[in-house]
Amino acid sequence: MEIRSPNIPPPNTQEIKRQFRSLLPLVLIFILGAILWNCWYTVEPEEVGMVLRFGKFARETHPGLHFKFPAPVETVIKLPIQRQLKEEFGFRTEIPGVRTRYSTRSYEQESLMLTGDLNVAVVEWITQYRIRNPYKFLFKVKDLRQTFRDMNEAVMREVVGDKTVTDVLTIGRQEIADEVKQKLQKLCDQYETGIVVEQIVLQDANPPEPVKPSFNEVNQAQQEKEKMINDAWAEYNRVIPKAKGQALQMIQEAKGYATDRVNRAKGDALFFEEMLKAYKEAPEVTRKRLFLETVGKLYPKIKKKIIIDEKLKSIIPLLSLNGKEKP
Numbered sequence: 001m002e003i004r005s006p007n008i009p010p011p012n013t014q015e016i017k018r019q020f021r022s023l024l025p026l027v028l029i030f031i032l033g034a035i036l037w038n039c040w041y042t043v044e045p046e047e048v049g050m051v052l053r054f055g056k057f058a059r060e061t062h063p064g065l066h067f068k069f070p071a072p073v074e075t076v077i078k079l080p081i082q083r084q085l086k087e088e089f090g091f092r093t094e095i096p097g098v099r100t101r102y103s104t105r106s107y108e109q110e111s112l113m114l115t116g117d118l119n120v121a122v123v124e125w126i127t128q129y130r131i132r133n134p135y136k137f138l139f140k141v142k143d144l145r146q147t148f149r150d151m152n153e154a155v156m157r158e159v160v161g162d163k164t165v166t167d168v169l170t171i172g173r174q175e176i177a178d179e180v181k182q183k184l185q186k187l188c189d190q191y192e193t194g195i196v197v198e199q200i201v202l203q204d205a206n207p208p209e210p211v212k213p214s215f216n217e218v219n220q221a222q223q224e225k226e227k228m229i230n231d232a233w234a235e236y237n238r239v240i241p242k243a244k245g246q247a248l249q250m251i252q253e254a255k256g257y258a259t260d261r262v263n264r265a266k267g268d269a270l271f272f273e274e275m276l277k278a279y280k281e282a283p284e285v286t287r288k289r290l291f292l293e294t295v296g297k298l299y300p301k302i303k304k305k306i307i308i309d310e311k312l313k314s315i316i317p318l319l320s321l322n323g324k325e326k327p
Contacts, residue, residue, distance in 0.1 A: 038070040046082035048134050051075075057139060077138065081131045084198065087149055089156070090124030091203065112208070113157050119165035120211075124203040125177075127152050127184070129195050136194030144193060151191070155184045165207070166222075173202045 042065050043049040049061035051068055052075050061076075068074040090111030092103040111122045129148075131137050141147050159179050163172055177200040185197045207215040279286040 039067055041066055041068060041076050043078060044080075046080050047078045048081050050077045050079060050134055050138055052077065057135065060134065079131055079134045079137065081134060084128055084130055086129070087127045087145075087152065088124075088203075089127070089149070089152060090122065110153060113160045113168075115160055115165045115168055116162050117164045120208055121160065121165055121168045121205055122208055123156065123160060123168065123205050125156065125180075126201040126203055127197065128199040128201065129197050131194060132196040133194030136192045138194075140192040140194065147191070148188075148193060148195065151184060151187050155180050155187065159183065169205050169207070169219075173205060177202055 043063045045063045051058045090107050094103050095101040111124050181200045188195045
């Protein structure tokens with residue numbers, strides 16, 4: 001038995017049906033519009049669209065406007081294959097920009113590593129990569145991002161474990177980055193991740209905070225040692241090459257002098273032989289020519305000259321032989 005309140009009028013069934021019929025077309029239009037809107041999707045220029053039909057890969061679409069069956073029949077996953085992606089280890093960037101702000105949390109579980117000489121170093125790095133094969137990236141490895149991060153840590157620890165702490169913190173950083181890149185790419189290809197590793201950037205490498213002052217003192221002492229060695233080599237390179245150059249110059253001058261003396265001696269000997277030959281052919285003429293040549297050389301060098309006629313029987317009376325002239 002139905003009991004109704006006397007103050008509430010009974011519902012008008014006809015009015016409700018009439019309102020429902022008037023709203024039904026609008027509801028149908030809205031549902032149809034939502035379905036049609038869900039059938040179209042846009043792939044950006046740097047992306048590729050991976051279409052899944054009932055969860056299974058159906059096709060790959062390139063940048064532009066495309067049609068698909070509405071969900072849940074077909075769904076689209078867009079992957080930025082042209083964009084460079086990155087993973088950070090040992091730190092996190094909160095706000096990138098001119099004044100980048102980093103997270104204050106500690107990530108030592110990622111960055112704390114043991115070196116080959118049994119020292120500890122804190123290594124922070126960035127792995128930059130691209131998606132080379134979208135199909136492998138989506139379907140070959142479960143939880144790819146975490147797997148890729150685990151691979152990074154494993155490879156970095158392996159490489160750092162073969163280096164000394166000095167190599168890790170100073171001169172060997174580029175070599176470590178190159179080696180990690182090569183081994184990580186080989187591992188990515190082995191796991192069929194569809195990733196190409198473009199660059200490994202060692203963001204920072206420091207000793208742990210408790211031992212940093214002691215390490216800095218040791219590092220400073222090593223730098224002083226290297227400076228003294230470099231100064232010694234600089235002095236060596238300044239003095240030794242100069243001395244070698246001077247010695248070589250003296251040797252060359254001696255050789256030149258010896259060559260000159262030998263050539264002059266050979267020339268004098270040849271001249272004497274020619275003169276002897278001429279003398280033998282004409283002794284009188286040669287003797288007179290030699291006399292005249294010798295007189296011609298000596299006469300200009302004599303300051304006081306006394307000329308005596310060979311036919312004169314006595315010396316001129318006015319000539320002073322004791323150096324004093326008579327009045």
